[in-house]
Amino acid sequence: MNAGSSPALNIGIFAVFVVITLVVVFRVSRGPKTATDFFTAGRAFTGRQNGVAIAGDYLSAAAFLGITGAIAVYGYDGFLYSIGFLVAWLVALLLVAELLRNTGRFTMADVLSFRMKQGPVRTAAAISTLAVTFFYLLAQMNGAGGLVALLLGVTGQVGQAVVVSVVGVLMIVYVLVGGMKGTTWVQIIKAVMLIAGALVMSGWVLARYGFDFSALLGRVADRGGDAMLAPGKQYGATALSRVDFLSLGLTLVLGTAGLPHVLMRFYTVPSAREARRSVLWAIGLIGGFLLMTTVLGYGAAALVGADRITSAPGKANSAVPLLALELGGPVLLGLIAAVAFATILAVVAGLTITASASFAHDVYLNVVKKNSPAAVASQVKVARWAAVLIGLVSIAGGIATNGQNVAFLVALAFAVAASANLPTILFSLFWRRFTTTGALWSIYGGLGTTVVLIVFSPVVSGATTSILPAADFAWFPLSNPGLVSIPLSFLLGYLGTVLSTEPADQAKYAEMEVRALTGAGAERATGEPA
Amino acid sequence: MDDATTTTSTADWSAVHTRPDFVALRRAQRRFAFPVAGLFLAWYLLYVLLADFAHGFMATKLFGNVTTGLALGLLQFASTFAIAALYSRYANNTLDPLAEQIRSRIEGDRA
Secondary structure, three states: OOOOOOHHHHHHHHHHHHHHHHHHHHOOOOOOHHHHHHHHHOOOHEEEHOOOOHHHHHHOOHHHHHHHHHHHOOOOHHHHHHHHHHOOOOOHHHHHHHHHHHHHHOOOOHHHOOOOOHHHHHHHHHHHHHHHHHHHHHHHHHHHHHHHHHOOOOOOOOHHHHHHHHHHHHHHHHHHHHHHHHHHHHHHHHHHHHHHHHHHHHHHHHHHOOOOHHHHHHHHHHHHHHHHOOOOOOOOOOOHHHHHHHHHHHHHHHHHHHHHHHHHHHOOOOOOHHHHHHHHHHHHHHHHHHHHHHHHHHHHHHHOOHHHHHHHOHHHHHHHHHHHHHHHHHHHHHHHHHHHHHHHHHHHHHHHHHHHHHHHHHHHHHHHHHOHHHHHHHHHHHHHHHHHHHHHHHHHHHHOOOOOOOOHHHHHHHHHHHOOOOOOOHHHOOOOOOOOOHHHHHHHHHHHHHHHHHHOOOOEEEEEEOOOOOOOOOOOOOOOOOHHHHHHHHHHHHHHHHOOOOOHHHHHHHHHHHHHHOOOOOOOOOOOOO | OOOOOOOOHHHHHHHHHOOOOHHHHHHHHHHHHHHHHHHHHHHHHHHHHHHOOOOOHOOOEEOOEEEHHHHHHHHHHHHHHHHHHHHHHHHHHHHHHHHHHHHHHHHHHHO
């Protein structure tokens, strides 16, 4: 990235991570695999292991580099953004995790279609699952290209394409060889590295200021002004940008519990109680991590300075690498660069297994093959092929969008999760009268509204920062559609239900609720404890 | 549902569903989850609205260089940890024993 950085060292440390994870993935994945093994690791992870893996899955490079960078450059508004990421877990804890674990087997669609007409609802849930995971995956693969430019000094198109391909191939290998068990271990290893790295760096920053957080803030204010310690620098410019942030905040807090790759993690533990423990561990780790990013962000503002960060090649994303270089020289930078890469790898592997599970279990087995016994046996094979295909498509997507700013795709994934998935999950679990029509209206309505509003927002056209800055067909003023699409999806779910000609299946609802709350008839662990 | 493990018949599930012990379990779960969810969502939205529209208030320094905004943000962390801990205790002490009792009866019936 600049003087003091050593690409060879960065690549070397990353290669060590890859070798270690590959050895682990091959070791934990011996023997034949049933669908339960491949999709849920035999439901044999403990709540603590799964909680660490959830943190590994959830804390993407965007969270590590992006939030820290936002705090370094905009101060308080970056911190404000991070809070939604944590509070969101209470929705998962109180309303979703345990009930989902008790009623589903492999996918989000299992729960949404439990008491509805299988074909249409499962199809809708699978489309929404694939949309969310694909948006997220594309954002990560595109980010990998930007990250190598930043950390490894690979700036040529061809060099970046090679790195994106390597990331994609590694992700395919993790998923094919390791299934959910191998992928989970990759996430656990990465989470430990990420949190350890953040702990070392934030401790180092605080030590520079005699462990006095207020002194650190004082230095930030000296360097960047008092505005760094209060809201407004990023989101406060106009009334519109404030409403846009409100919309983003709502999307973050309601989106997490609707992310299919997060929901699927709850099936990897033996019981609802362990699912609860998973979320408790995840809340502790994610909360602790976000507190550390606050120290790191302000630390970068104090020690590196916002001006130097914004003029570096990766702009705000270079705050963490520059801070690492400032504190510990090329070795610490190499470690942090490897952590950032490990982060991308673990997140894309988790997304790929989620998408391939939904394709094989929802689309292929339950919709196309109507759950025929022969198809039950072949769903793992289909999932493996789906993983290869998804991997190749995301490599192509990552290369094709290289150099473009697709950061909005993460926000779009959260918006679809909050609009299409969460309302349907909550209605399904808690509203007796909810019907197939209500579910379809709410899923397709939420998904459609979100995508349409994004297309006609300043994200795509009509502003200098748009994807198509020359065109202007934007009529929706907000970049984050959640404020409109989330309430609309709830409303559509309600209207679809009250206008249904067919009433809800009361017997199925009784079964679902008894199973959800008691765990009777829930899937047990079949695998060896990991 | 592609679920071969379900042997309990429809009538059984509906019968459990109306029994007083199950009704008590559902009430216990909702009595905690719904109000607390409403409360933390309202508290989060209040915080976002303050950060969005009350810049002056949020910029006030409380102690040292710590502003009201930072203190309220840290309180969001604290309340999240506290709610998680409270729910964990409530679920372990109140919900799990009720659920376990009903579940072992259902699965005992079935065996």
